[in-house]
Amino acid sequence: MLTTQRKQLILQRLQQEGQIVAKAFSEELGISEDTVRRDLRELAAEGQLQRVHGGALPASAAIGDMQVRAALAPDEKRALGRAGAALVQPGQVVILDGGTTSLQVVQHLPLTLRATVVTHSPTIAVALAGHAQIEVLMLGGRLFRHSMVNVGASVVEAAARLRADLYLMGVTGVHAQAGLTTGDFEEAAVKRALHERAAETVVLASADKLGAASPFTIAPLSELAALVVPASTPAPLRKKLQAGGVKVSTAMA
Structure with missing residues (x-):
């Protein structure tokens, strides 16, 4: 051959x-x-x-920069954003990751919602500017332009002072054995730190991330409160992910 x-x-x-x-x-x-x-x-x-x-x-297809990723599965991401926004309750402290799906979460949050959103993404912070009832806390550090998020020791240290109700985490890979992964070492460290400070962590994952892996590990699937996937996700793939110890729910279009 x-x-x-x-x-x-x-x-x-x-x-x-x-x-x-x-x-x-x-x-x-x-x-x-x-x-x-x-x-x-x-x-x-x-x-x-x-x-x-x-x-x-x-390999995960979700490794391009923000502009590239914005063009991937926009309908799926709108559905995931709607599902993620529905998880946010009034009065909660919510950590919102960077990324194109997180932007969809912001767009589906009610303008009347009263909550506190913590983010290390300048893009997310700016997108929340129109939500007058949401207190926005931004964690500063070195800007990782690829994902438009702040990374580094200052972000990790600030995370240690948080106590959040919910973390909507962004990843580039979701695999039953490899767990939750991403493509940058420092970004993975920040995600781990934020995950440790939330009562519940939920991942909203588009199809290009499912069954795929990136180089740097964040956490096993079993540590998630839930994994939200597109409604079109094949049943065998959902079963494989559930075998990793996570509750899998679908985001309806």
Whole structure:
């Protein structure tokens, strides 16, 4: 089998099965594990998969910058934003992550809502300016332009002083085994710190993030209060995610 054919087969298996185990794959094809690992390295360098110990997982498509991600699944994100906004109750302290889905949450919050929103995203803070009854607390740090969020030690330290009712977390990967992941080390550290200070954490995940993984781990699925996915999410995928120990609910369009 040619290299290009092997790589195509690897990507097909990832799509169908959600993972590749290098040893089993090499035995199936009658080739060395070194050959499989080389193929995985090259595909990972092209951003087509995420290598893990012993094999690979599907790479998240949600790794572009804000402008790129805004064009991905806009209808799904509107539904997820509506579902996320419905979770916010009057008087609560809510941590709202950065990202395009979080912007949809803001757009679906009632203008009469009285609450406190904590965010490390300048974009989210500005979007909340029209909600006169919402107190906006912004955590400052170094601006990570890719995601338009503040990161660094100052954000983590400020998070330690919070006690929030709800954290609507943004991620780039949601996988039954790999858990919740994102593409930047410092951003993952901030998300962990915010997660630890919330009574409940909920992830609103569009289809491009489901069954996929990014390099840096945030938390296992079992630590979420709920995972909200699009209504079109296939039942087998929902079952796989539920096997990771999380309650999965759907956002109706």
